[in-house]
Amino acid sequence: MKMSAVRYRQQTFHLLWSDGPNAGSVLVKVIIHQYDSGQRPDANLRRKSVAEVNHKGVLRGLLIEIVPFIWRSAPVRLAVMMVIRIVEALQPAVQIYLTKRLVEQASLLFQGNKEMLLPALTTIGWQALFFLTALGLRSLSHMLLLVIKQKAQFRLDREIAEKCSRLDYIYFEQSEYYDRLQRVTQGLAYRGLSVLDHFFLVLQSLITLTSLLVVLAGFHGMLSAGVLCLIIPSFLINMKLGQKRYKQMIAQTPSSRKVHYFMGLMTGRESAKEMKLFKLYPYIIDQWGKLYWKNAREKAALEKSGQWLGGFSEFFSYAFTALSTVIVLLMSDTGGLTIGVFVAMIQTVTTAKDSVMLIAANLSGIYENALFTSELIQFMHLSEKKPKDRTDLPELSTEPREAVQKGLVVEGLSFTYPNQRTPALADVGFHVKPGQRVAIVGHNGAGKSTLAKCLLGLYNPQYGRVLWNGKEISMDEEYKPLSAVFQDFMQYQLTLKENIGFGRISALEDQGRLEMAAVKTGVDSISRSLPYGYDTLLGYEYEGGKELSQGQWQKVALSRSFFNTDAELVIYDEPTSALDPIAEAALFERFSELVEGKTSIMISHRLGSCRHADLILVLKDGRLVEQGTHVQLLQRQGEYARMYEAQSQWYDMNGVIA
Numbered sequence: 001m002k003m004s005a006v007r008y009r010q011q012t013f014h015l016l017w018s019d020g021p022n023a024g025s026v027l028v029k030v031i032i033h034q035y036d037s038g039q040r041p042d043a044n045l046r047r048k049s050v051a052e053v054n055h056k057g058v059l060r061g062l063l064i065e066i067v068p069f070i071w072r073s074a075p076v077r078l079a080v081m082m083v084i085r086i087v088e089a090l091q092p093a094v095q096i097y098l099t100k101r102l103v104e105q106a107s108l109l110f111q112g113n114k115e116m117l118l119p120a121l122t123t124i125g126w127q128a129l130f131f132l133t134a135l136g137l138r139s140l141s142h143m144l145l146l147v148i149k150q151k152a153q154f155r156l157d158r159e160i161a162e163k164c165s166r167l168d169y170i171y172f173e174q175s176e177y178y179d180r181l182q183r184v185t186q187g188l189a190y191r192g193l194s195v196l197d198h199f200f201l202v203l204q205s206l207i208t209l210t211s212l213l214v215v216l217a218g219f220h221g222m223l224s225a226g227v228l229c230l231i232i233p234s235f236l237i238n239m240k241l242g243q244k245r246y247k248q249m250i251a252q253t254p255s256s257r258k259v260h261y262f263m264g265l266m267t268g269r270e271s272a273k274e275m276k277l278f279k280l281y282p283y284i285i286d287q288w289g290k291l292y293w294k295n296a297r298e299k300a301a302l303e304k305s306g307q308w309l310g311g312f313s314e315f316f317s318y319a320f321t322a323l324s325t326v327i328v329l330l331m332s333d334t335g336g337l338t339i340g341v342f343v344a345m346i347q348t349v350t351t352a353k354d355s356v357m358l359i360a361a362n363l364s365g366i367y368e369n370a371l372f373t374s375e376l377i378q379f380m381h382l383s384e385k386k387p388k389d390r391t392d393l394p395e396l397s398t399e400p401r402e403a404v405q406k407g408l409v410v411e412g413l414s415f416t417y418p419n420q421r422t423p424a425l426a427d428v429g430f431h432v433k434p435g436q437r438v439a440i441v442g443h444n445g446a447g448k449s450t451l452a453k454c455l456l457g458l459y460n461p462q463y464g465r466v467l468w469n470g471k472e473i474s475m476d477e478e479y480k481p482l483s484a485v486f487q488d489f490m491q492y493q494l495t496l497k498e499n500i501g502f503g504r505i506s507a508l509e510d511q512g513r514l515e516m517a518a519v520k521t522g523v524d525s526i527s528r529s530l531p532y533g534y535d536t537l538l539g540y541e542y543e544g545g546k547e548l549s550q551g552q553w554q555k556v557a558l559s560r561s562f563f564n565t566d567a568e569l570v571i572y573d574e575p576t577s578a579l580d581p582i583a584e585a586a587l588f589e590r591f592s593e594l595v596e597g598k599t600s601i602m603i604s605h606r607l608g609s610c611r612h613a614d615l616i617l618v619l620k621d622g623r624l625v626e627q628g629t630h631v632q633l634l635q636r637q638g639e640y641a642r643m644y645e646a647q648s649q650w651y652d653m654n655g656v657i658a
């Protein structure tokens, strides 16, 4: 039952923002808002090209959002860190002063002034003290920076997870979302927090430089001016390179995601069966290799041009140092220049030049990181818009008001997926009375699952509405009257107890409820065969985990829905597709008892299992073409009758698979 903390954290974090029916729905409070029909999330996700990026806005975003965010993560440590960096920054000037003193004392000593020995030794003592202080401060700041980064990283991860929980479900079904997510996580891991390093290095180098410039100005004004001029080419070159790297990252996101996808196909368990059976490895390795090298070549080309540009910058810096040495040598003509002063001047020029280069590199580093973290800022600003007040919609129904206030009312429902032209649902309307058992049937692609997601409030229709007991369905509430079993249900690589208890997270510790939900689907007998019963870790991903069969997993998913005893409306999307015929028949036999007191909606291709439903809805090409009971629909001799006829040889008199 051991699970590495890192993998566990990765898994739970992955659950929060991953695709799938339960995306972002379990460990944080699920808040899925209806979005305004005029505000399509796909438009929201589409990113600007790098040419359109507002560079001032990017820097402003960094200063207004990221820096304060990091500051709030660990204010005291950051303040201590700044003091340390200021002290550290003054060290080069002090070191140069001590070196100059030591060289002068040594040259006097070499000329036979024995009394200079003690002062020279004292200077060495000061140098040692300084060295030790610097060493201590460096270790302290290293530790502080580590903790600050950990705290900031934790806060950022959590904020992203919480953002995912507030985002509309439709985002999770778009490739643009995953492109952006990849850029955000890249930005977080490698970029966002290194702003801190850059910022401290700029601060430190600026203080060092100021102190050295004061020293240099005393020797020769030209030297100070020259050092300052060095900053311009170095900054421009580094900035240009930063822009190019960012542009490349944007352009390569889809292909680098695909590289990971191919790698996942070749290494994952899900794909292993078909990869081996169809002998797909050579083809996928080839595709993966082509993409890998396309990206790698582009990166190498950028690195090459970076090396050239970096070479120019280095050349300027070398030329300046050589020129400075010449100037200092020429100054010796004017006399009064001791060897100590000469060494100190050369050391000052070199250190000041290094500080300038460091400032330029770190300023452009801040700019480059600002570009990368702008992805994070844009992600955090993705719209979570709530629905407009929909008073513009027509009156609900011609039925008496009391009747409409009860049960499920669907009116004029139309839904079109982002980037699609044809609606997946068009003008669907029906009324389900409380306690009714409803079946939704139709061919593949008829719109059944889409309708289920609209009923659950996961999709927000562009037109029409879904009301439960007179209220628009929303998960933005503590009390959720809904539960569901999805076609592609989750198999949480966690304990059996968690797999069931996630149906109502607030009741996770309720053992009685857990056992009741397990008994309903036969999971109680599965739990008895597991080494730690309900506390057994399920799945193959982590050490000690016990894998279940697909049908057993489906029973666990069903138990999850039964665990939410408060649910008034339960939706089952193909809930028995993985069960054997006996288990399926047993479940259907008890179905009325299992869902007693609840309104249930079942999507199924097996029409035999739908014949006892109080209401059957027949969908075709996104439209509700028929509705009624089994007998009524057979009498109509329409779509349902044709589908039932086609399947009739499968069933016996009772609608059970023969």
Ligand SMILES: Nc1ncnc2c1ncn2[C@@H]1O[C@H](COP(=O)(O)OP(=O)(O)OP(=O)(O)O)[C@@H](O)[C@H]1O
Binding pocket: 173, 417, 418, 420, 424, 442, 443, 444, 445, 446, 447, 448, 449, 450, 451
């Ligand atoms: N995420 C999506 N983005 C775009 N189109 C989608 C998406 N999901 C489904 N569709 C399209 O919407 C239509 C209805 O799909 P839906 O999954 O609701 O059908 P279904 O009746 O549940 O099918 P099945 O019986 O095969 O599960 C189909 O044409 C499908 O291609």
